[in-house]
Amino acid sequence: MAATEATHAAGEAYDVIVLGAGPTGENLADRAHAAGLSAVIVESELVGGECSYWACMPSKALLRPVTARSEGRRVPGLKDAVDVPLDAPAVLAHRDAITSYWKDDGQVRWLDSAGIDLVRGQGRLAGPRRVVVNGGRVLTARHAVAVCTGSRAVLPPIPGLAEARPWTSRDATSAKSVPGRLVVVGGGVVGVEMATAWRALGASVTLLVRGDGLLPRMEPFAGHLVAESLAEAGVFLRTGVEVREVRREAPGGPVTVLLDSGDEIVADELLIATGRAPRTEDIGLDTVGLPHGSWLDVDDSLRVKGVTGGWLYGVGDVNHRALLTHQGKYQARIAGAAIAARARGVPILESDPWGAHAATADLRAVPQVVFSDPEAAAVGLSAAEAEKAGYRTRVVDQDLSAVAGASLYADNYRGRARMVVDLDREVLLGVTFVGFGVGELLHAATVAVAGEVPIERLWHAVPSYPTISEAWLRLLEAYRG
Template sequence: MDTTYDVVVIGAGPVGENVADRVVKGGLTAAIVERELVGGECSYWACMPTKALLRSASALRAARRLPGAREAATGDLDVAAVLGRRDEFAAHWKDDGQVAWLESAGIALHRGHGRIASAKVVEVTGDDGVISTLTARHAVVVATGSGALVPDIDGLRASAPWTSREAAAASAVPGRLAVIGAGVVGSEMATAFAALGSAVTLLARGGVLPAAEPFAGELVAEALREAGASVRTGAEATAVRRDADGTVRITLAGGEEIEADEVLVAVGRTPNTWDVGLDRIGLRPGSWLTVDETMRVVDGGGWLYAAGDVNRRVLLTHQGKYQARATGDVIVARAKGEPVEDGRWGRHAATADVSAVPQVVFTEPEVASVGLTAAAADEAGLRTRVVDYDLGAVAGASLHADGYRGRARMVVDEDRHVIVGCTLAGPDVAELIHAATIAVAGEVPLDRLWHAVPAYPTVSEIWLRLLETYGR
């Protein structure tokens, strides 16, 4: 079968879906190619199922922090119910609903493995081996995302380790779980499985959440230890083996050995570009795709785009969807000969990927951040002032939970008098981060922020306290 569309998208995760949707809404035709489940990593093996695993324990902790509610919370987590709720959010790993949405949006779905064959041509190999050819009039978009990186640790691959996929879709809770890597995935899954009853050992080469402000990782490490987990900083795994009885043995630098029933590897991501035909157009298979501000691939012939994880700008679903909206819109603009707004904060540019990226880590406590850390601001050469405040001292926080522990930091560019970074660590701070995102993305002057009065008594009063500490 040979079919022509205006745009062909390889990858039907949230990014690919959003690109195709914007293209169709712009009056062009679009096809999307998917070799697994429509909805992608986020729907089945990442954002949705992992947050479902974490939420029940978070709610129970919240209840236990309040007199009256504490007395009503008389039992432990129902593990089967937690896993069942996770299954519901993962749609039991069936994509019928997502496929129905594609149909309703007017997006053609081609199931199979998509590979670029030549300029604007994609070959799709179905499960039956039949190859169909899709031709794009205007653009091909690679939105194949990323996969878990499994490092070259002696014996690790042979030991059948878990990656983020196996952890998110686990049908049972291991008695002992070792986690190699203490970034976002490692910290979240250590939090989740410790709450579900695993004896967790978290192995961090450096600290916990090394990309965040140091205080955030320290609070998470403290909470994990209080939950019964072993947090080992400065620990490097040098060898892994699985015995005949299923026991996993992890050897650390220095010779110490740790035993577990499962080992989760969470040390980073790798681009899903090994087998999408990059070699046929002069690009290197397995590489991250370098793009300009409109997500058009550098040295990609002018017709090839890459959105989401695959371009390595920011490996977050919401940022990938943000890129997707810009990508779809700019493809339509170029196809129709309309002006391209690719300047800073232009409609067709992904400016926020550089300066205003929000992220929430759903650990205990939650860590929410946007923009630059203090260290990153220094590295960027900015003249900054860092303002810290104890979140637990805010009236709204003390009402929110007895013994509320948390901290807030804002990083101020002293030359422009705007906030360039904000980090909040504490129970339920996720819902506070969008206010900070608006302040950073909008480059709102501090003098104007004084007039954004937080409601009392809420945790949002932290904004007033940070400004007071900074001074007028």
Template sequence: METRRGRRTKVSTVDTYDVVVLGGGPTGENLADRVRAAGLSVVVVEHELVGGECSYWACMPSKALLRPAAALADARRVAGSREAVTGPLDADAVLKRRDAFAAQWTDDGQVAWLDSAGIALVRGHGRLEGVRRVVVQAPDGSENVLVARHAVAVCTGTRAALPPLPGIEQAGVWTSREATSAGEVPGRLAVVGGGVVAVEMATAWAALGSRVTLLVRDDTLLDRMEPFAGELVTEALEAAGVEVRFGVSVGGVTREPGGEAVLDLGDGEKVTADQVLFATGRKPATAELGLETVGLTPGSWIWVDDTGLVVDVPGEWLYAAGDVNRRALLTHQGKYQGRIFGQAIADRAAGRDLDIEDWGRSSATADRLAVPQVVFADPEAASVGLTLADAQKQGFRVRAVDYEIGDVAGAELYADGYKGRARAVVDLDREVLLGVTFVGPGVAELLHSATVAVVGEVPISRLWHAVPAYPTVSEVWLRLLETYRG
């Protein structure tokens, strides 16, 4: 027995693997799977649930909350089915279905998958202790020492960032975790923020019966997308009964003896709610990883090159994949990095030259150049690549081509009075697409075609020969091209 940080612990024997992965979320799982498929031994270290944030508190439960609302809205948009809808969502049934998608917050299935893939699992909190060495403290206080022959990959993701407001620690506010896992519908919900989490959770809980107030510091929602995305989503939220207030800042929050939460907006103005969600950004989950033992700053983002190597650490052994490197804070991009960086680790371990030229297998570039994202509001907002403003800032000579999706025959069939818009940002010098945005009901399934066009740098002259089926919403592609040609 020995004492470590004031606690008596039992140190196990040292276990050696080719690769040690810190974090068992989607990014870590994909990286581990890639190196294992290449013949390397690998262990995943996880202190919560295997499957990570996406499986239990983000992607899956949030979309499970949103899907019933979208299905009901779609039914109400079409004559015939509209008349068959006789009531609101069954909140208990929606929450029960959500719980099933979150696997009742157990990870047995994910652990079984690791085992089937030949990936070892060590439960506990892992921290670096110098080069290629990780110490894992298990829940019972014992410690395991893991040594990596080739690489350690940090895949620990991010946590919700709460602003340093008076009273916030005592008020029992929600972050995204509580918003996606709550077991009851709050009568009144105040949502602070104007980004994806704020918009999606305002949409979901309003549909389930909450009276939602959305408090936005800026003057628009979804400010990283084309301006019309925020405008159309705002209009729809207000039509659904959400009070959207722009240009307001929360100065403090208190919880009254009766249970109400009171937000101070300054100048004596207050908002009262039963629950408050702060959707105000993310921070890297790196504060307790032992980064200082390898010359990095605890709590900081970890910067990497296109092969995943940490740029500020000597040698070719420390990698960081997923949200923790801040290249693209999206699950699908983290999984993409896991596959690419896992291949880079395998190639280096085998002494092979890395394939890093022009979208090579060992080099991640899609997370910088063509990042797809869907906001599952009603209407949906889907985008990939650059907005018009971003393309102009980067010096491209561009033109934005817009089309009202509701003017497409397939959209008219999809919903009576369909309202939505599409925009393609065209590089006029090369005549390829730099970015595409769709806003409207059901547009999420249009996004991959746009991603292929942007990533593949498909010439517009070639896109003319990709004929959309009639009558589908995809015919908007033809209308965009016709508008561009004039």
């Protein structure tokens, strides 16, 4: 049955029904199908989901020219050639190409080639193992229904905000032109990345943060270094402020942002990047005894707790374990394996913390790269998180500019690395890097944290000279003393 032409029949039965065709849903369906189960995906928007069209891919297409120019400006023999304004129309055109012009033909072809059916429309649960699409078509699942519907941006309850029609992350990554003046509210990943991108493309950007720094879920030095760079790029950063009211007199007209300090900021666009909510408000959770629009509480095999029969799974953003595309894909692989094992009557290895059926990395080894200028990358626990969790730790820091490879990478390289060591087991609990190109260093740290590689064995993992990866050697030397 072709993905684009799945046959309409009352009560169509599949082994697995997946709600949501983003990377999480696609990977879960693929894993289930590879294990010999039939699978169908129900999608109300574009196959490929948020990541492909409004998040990871378009945002990084906007940011890559920014970081490439920034690094080039620090390379002798090249800096004069690249010290020019970015060609904004060319950057936006490349972004459009990366998103396939917001068409999902290629993704649909992949589903078809993988043997996974597609039903377009809004899918809602209608009791156990039953999904109704667009209020009429009925699908039933022999083994599992997996909710992979992702998350959406949330607007805080600020007077006048909804009426002002602010940008959310979707608008910020898909805008067709550069705003003259942009106010960004929120100092997390979306706020930082979009402030970086639109400032480099020519907008006057003001970044408003309620807390006292940027990137609050990372080590404090990450936010400090990124804030310094944003200020040097011309971003007006204000911390410790709250938006009291928003006014926009006419659609498309200027927007006025009133702060609790009494100050007013006038801009052409306002981006709100302050939080996410699960896209579970219209999928029929109430029909299976779950709260309407809630995050889904799951076990480590991603099975939703409190649902009789154990047939419902919540995978990706909807379970609030780690709101990252790569973690959603990881969870999809775990859930797909668990669903297939249960369908065959094979014992589940959920009690094995690093086994095939437990998404342990969600709790111990989540990697994330912030594609700011410079990049910030981290995996595992920060020093504060490790202390709060009760570990006996030692924190080791390294100035990345002191590594030979950094001086070759760029003049006046600024960066820092930190590893958090569990002293009782002598393994790494977390690692953080800030600097040019550090996103490509992160996977080595992820392997070390997820693999619980002993410090003494890491000493034998020799970094190539002269690369920035030699930071590992310096960190280990500092730890050993």
